[in-house]
Amino acid sequence: MVHNNPGEPSFRSRFNDPATLAAYGYDGQVINEFRPPQTAITFDSFDPRIFPAGSPGRAWVEATARGIDAHIARAHAAGIAVYVFTDIIVLPKPLVELYGDQILDDQGRISFERPLTHQIHRAMLREIFTRFPGLDGIVVRTGETYLQNTPFHTGNNPITNGERSHLALLGILRDEVCVRAGKRLFYRTWSTGGDKLTSDPAFYRQVTGQVAPHENLLFSIKHTARDFWRTVEFNQTIGVGTHRQIVEVQCQREYEGKGAFPNYVIDGVINGFEEFRTRPRTEPIGLADVVENPVVAGIWTWSRGGGWRGPYLRNELWCDLNAWVIARWARDTGLGEEAAFAQYAARLGLRGEHTRRFRRLALLSADAVLRGHYSLHHPIRWTWTRDQFLGGSDKDLTKDFTGIVRQGLVDRVLAEKREAARMWDEIVALADGLPIRSTEDRDYLRVSTRYGLHWHRVVHHGWEVMLRGFAAEQGAPRDEAAMRWHLARYDAEWRRWERLAAREPSCATLYQPYSFGKRGPDGLYDADPDHGMKPSVDHYRATLG
Template sequence: MIKPHLKKWLAISLLAASFSTLQGQSVPQDYIVMDMVHHNPGEPMTETSFREPAKLAAYGYNGMVINEFKFPQCALTFDKFDKRIFPKGSEEREWALSLQKEIRQQIRDCHKQGLKCYYFTDIIVLPKRLVELYKSEICDESGKISFRKEKTWEIHRLMLRELFNTFPEMDGLVIRTGETYTHNIPYHMGNGPVDYKKAYDESIQTHIRLMNLLREEVCVRRNKQIIYRTWDFGFFHIRPDYYMAVTEQVPVHPNLYIAIKHTNGDYFRTYPFNKTLTLGKHKQIVEVQCQREYEGKGAYPNYIAAGVIDGFEEYKGKPTPRCLNDIKTDSLFRGVWTWSRGGGWSGPFLKNELWCDLNAYVMSKWAQNPSRPEAEIFDEYADKIGITPETRPYFRRLSLLSADAIIRGRGSLIHKLAATWTRDEIIGGVPRQRSMFDDIYQKNLVEEALYEKKLATALWQEIEDLAQRVRCSDTATEHYIRTSARYGYLLYAIMEQGWIINLRGYLYETKQYPVDQSAIRLAIEKYDALWKEFRKFKDRNTDCATLYFDHLGEYTYGYNAQTGANGMGDSVDHYRKVFGME
């Protein structure tokens, strides 16, 4: 009989023993290394080589997640349930049948390259006509589709059965419950299945019942895989108590995995390593975003793979686990899921995906053999893209420095952060920064906070200098390394001047904080000059990504819906008036 305290040790030993050699690399038999392109909902599909299964196979992935926000259940006709939903000859039926053909071709393309094909699936998403016909049986008093209604559960069970009858070749589903996007599905509607704040205990029971339904219908009945994401806003994804309350009520199954972002929240550098990783009894896959939506989306150097694997600078001194190397021998660790491209909304839009490609390559190769040092894989990539051996140290140095520069320029190591003050292609202004500025003032960190931004700019200057020294056999790659480094320098120099203006101006107006008005006027002049240089630089370099915006106007996706116009440029214009520079 095995003693309880030896069970974990034995599980780890068995994990190590389960690694088999495949083309010189060690891969556990039930291990998943998969990638996804997260297209911007409602926008044109991302143009990227990562949409090609052959690219993923070449990088050693064994799975591909299709996420075009045209969910596979949207290709169903629901004929056996109710023929009125997609009547023959209707426009909506033709759309669904066309999607069926598209999905079958995608699956064939993946299988041809030896990849498993998984479909990203939002719950709840149902046909508009179905909801109209059965509204009284499936919707709550507010009109939302509700799992409080037994008919909703019945429909989902039938939907899963029809899904795998229609696509028996599909390898599995990736389930998201935290958000629901219907931008790309004109004949369907949906909403989240759980209400955490109003019905906390009920939300736990909903997850339990949904996971058990998926386990029964997909894992057991069909021998297909379910990858259940914990993503939400502050509960299942980051709270160990909530995570355990759900998962302990779902029996383990070889085909059931749980996917968890490596960050304890969204992909922010200032957030700690996820506290739910290694907890419970279910196999876990770690999600890693390679094109960081809050950090420029690859428009400038941003090498995050080293931090994810070995721990970011801000994790030093924090309790373990802090990184993937800390959990790689845990019995529950069963793979890595990279988002090679995408996340967030809108731009910047890239002409070259070098920095996303670097992150995806290193993460995928490490995941295939977690005993490999990150630096070794990095050097392999540098050789692959033609960086000359004598200048490889410069490429390595600038890549590692990018993480240092970003945490100081758009994050902070010393004060509370308004995490979304800048994101996607937006530089936010005072309304987005107010609580952060108050914290800086209360802790007497004004000069230190501004010095941190100055240091970030200095680091970007060093990155740009290093980029000039890198030589590559491919001239386009060599040029883009320099272009993207210059982009990073100009952007963060703009942010530095904006911080001087906005922080000092805000404190002058609200706290009677003494300021040198001439210094603020000089910062405004520099801010304007840097923007002029930034735009000229973009015009002169065809490989440059699209630029950020500091005047938001009516931003499409609601960034300023709650606070009004709040771009950094809007705030700077305000202080032009305050300090007599109209």
């Protein structure tokens, strides 16, 4: 899947090409342009008044349908299946206006507690597979409903009554997609608002145990117990129950650079990440631990995308590494992750010592991301940096910094950030000696490792200023000399980072030193100009005079 940014132009990506996916060993493509298949039908079978002939809404729907037709044709020409990412609930605005008194609850939400909502969804699914007979199935998401790309539709989360809501929806989907249409249904367990289906094995078993298995029904589960963050445990619902499962793996992690710099995650996804390998092995920590479980049927990669905004890439090398290796391993798990990695290195033209150097670089990138973005000493709030934004001590890190100061961990946490930056010095040196065959990839290898170096130096020096200043406000001794020293280097590192972006065409767009903001009128998220790393550092800059 290419997970395009909601409300923005679709990515230009090699992973949009079904022929590329087939060559990599994938047997299916998920189309995710946030225009689910129900936005490409007229609903004439339910009520022809919804999108009457000649209306702007009908013209938009028919154009969207032609786009899905083209996706189906391209995928089938490449010999792979095609599925469309489907938010539920998403329905036409005219339908809701016509039938609101029969489908809305007292909070104005389209409700699966109303019988007509069930009837509408059955009619909707039948019309989808009548209009798109070549569609091989759908991927269903609940919990988050993105409407930025659907001007004639509205919707909301159907899960308003926990287990009961899931079972009502699953019953309709199983009947209409798996049985009646004979198509595949991937029901995602990811949701928001504390829905326990995401990662609670007992609740997962309780819900899915009430649904009869079917060869066309699979549950889709993130390999992490929450979002795609490091330091989040392996999802213990994987391998549970009687239904087949497909495991989701993100190759362009939105909390960890989004491919603007190296971040090799597949060793951790398969064998368990560093932070879990040192603990007693009482539960699975990676896919290698569940590979023999017959419930675990396959892998689904988010080859590109996730999250919002940037950084925006001009080269997909690091996404490609993750997507290719996990696909190769999934096709032959006996090969092992390291051997699959070596095959990818060979595709780049690397052999012998150069392969070993490339692997050292990749594994070191995972170690550095753990220490630069997270911590082995204190559970840092994962969302302090996401997409193209850098949070600060004034909001995103306040709770973390309070805990670090109270536990006397200031020096250890700052040493960790310093170590992450040192690791990037080594990564840059390793990259400069690698003779990758492609000149474009060789250039991006050099540029992206320097991008990672600047990112981690900015974070190191920024944290030195913020955390030391924050600790002083809590009563610790104030080391003004150290704060001034790091402040000067923080400023210098930003300038170097900006020069890199200005002179190197392959460089990804830069981060912004502000917090992840609120959703604007256009449905998109922007920076919060009043909070973040820059306002926080500038606050302590002012106190230093």
